[in-house]
Amino acid sequence: MKTEYIKVKVWDLPTRIFHWAMVMLMGLLWWSADAGEMQWHQIFAYSLLGLIAFRLLWGFVGSDTSKFSHFIYHPKIAFKYLKEVRTRGVSVVLGHNPIGGYMVVVLIAVISLQLVTGLFATDDIFTEGPLYSYVSSDTSAFMTWLHKTNFNLILLLSIIHILAVIIHAIKGDKLVGAMLTGYKKLPRPELSSNEQVNPMFKSEWIALVLFAVLAAVIFSYLIWPILQVL
Numbered sequence: 015m016k017t018e019y020i021k022v023k024v025w026d027l028p029t030r031i032f033h034w035a036m037v038m039l040m041g042l043l044w045w046s047a048d049a050g051e052m053q054w055h056q057i058f059a060y061s062l063l064g065l066i067a068f069r070l071l072w073g074f075v076g077s078d079t080s081k082f083s084h085f086i087y088h089p090k091i092a093f094k095y096l097k098e099v100r101t102r103g104v105s106v107v108l109g110h111n112p113i114g115g116y117m118v119v120v121l122i123a124v125i126s127l128q129l130v131t132g133l134f135a136t137d138d139i140f141t142e143g144p145l146y147s148y149v150s151s152d153t154s155a156f157m158t159w160l161h162k163t164n165f166n167l168i169l170l171l172s173i174i175h176i177l178a179v180i181i182h183a184i185k186g187d188k189l190v191g192a193m194l195t196g197y198k199k200l201p202r203p204e205l206s207s208n209e210q211v212n213p214m215f216k217s218e219w220i221a222l223v224l225f226a227v228l229a230a231v232i233f234s235y236l237i238w239p240i241l242q243v244l
């Protein structure tokens with residue numbers, strides 16, 4: 015019998031924009047640090063700070079599939095899922111799967127750590143993070159070391175993240191398409207047994223207002239002063 019597929023909405027527009035803007039900014043942050051363009055490095059970093067702050071809030075008040083409470087499962091369930099993957103292969107899940115959910119938390123945590131350590135870092139030439147002068151030179155040296163080391167961890171985790179996405183694609187679970195278009199094609203029998211089949215999506219206007227407020231504060235207090243001296 016031919017399997018019938020049905021198109022289901024998985025990711026809202028704000029979450030998709032967050033993801034691809036973050037990927038772009040991570041690239042720009044890497045480039046600007048390498049090229050010694052430290053003013054741009056700070057501008058990109060503050061833009062990312064806005065995005066991450068937005069994503070954290072959206073994780074509490076946003077659409078079901080973006081909510082932390084929706085994709086952070088009890089460790090027991092995560093282990094059970096891992097066992098199932100070993101025996102039956104990857105199954106198609108509507109939002110983040112129980113393992114993927116933990117990876118999302120880890121990725122957001124290491125990016126946040128990178129942002130915080132950057133605020134205290136120095137290149138010992140022209141550039142100091144805005145909180146540099148509030149700590150001792152030893153603390154700042156440690157934060158700078160952590161900033162450099164943690165970036166290597168981010169790179170490693172990004173590679174694992176991208177490999178996981180490729181493995182899913184090979185096994186027939188097309189995650190990238192869903193992160194681009196917002197929709198996933200699911201087989202109808204699997205769908206009927208999936209209790210998360212009707213996720214709630216919040217209005218994009220709420221996201222826009224939240225983001226506009228964050229962007230206005232970050233632009234006026236952090237980005238505008240740098241643009242003045244560029």
Ligand code: HEM
Nearest residue numbers: 029033037040109110111114118121122172179189190193
């Ligand atoms: C070209 C490279 C990348 C591709 C193709 C990609 C693809 C994806 C896909 C398909 C998802 C959804 C996973 C799911 O369905 O559960 C996702 C989620 C995510 N990715 Fe990536 N990704 C890339 C790079 C990155 C990088 C560099 C980072 C950060 C360092 C990152 C961080 C995240 C985070 C935090 C999520 C969770 C999204 C959310 O719930 O808001 N990704 N990615």
Ligand code: HEM
Nearest residue numbers: 043044047056059128129132133135136137141143162165
């Ligand atoms: C997630 C955001 C960030 C990423 C991905 C990032 C990435 C990097 C990378 C790759 C380096 C070069 C490390 C090396 O030389 O090996 C660097 C250096 C640096 N970053 Fe960031 N950074 C971020 C946020 C920030 C923030 C918020 C600030 C301060 C406002 C900042 C300030 C600096 C400084 C001062 C250095 C120079 C350290 C040195 O060369 O000794 N960064 N960053």
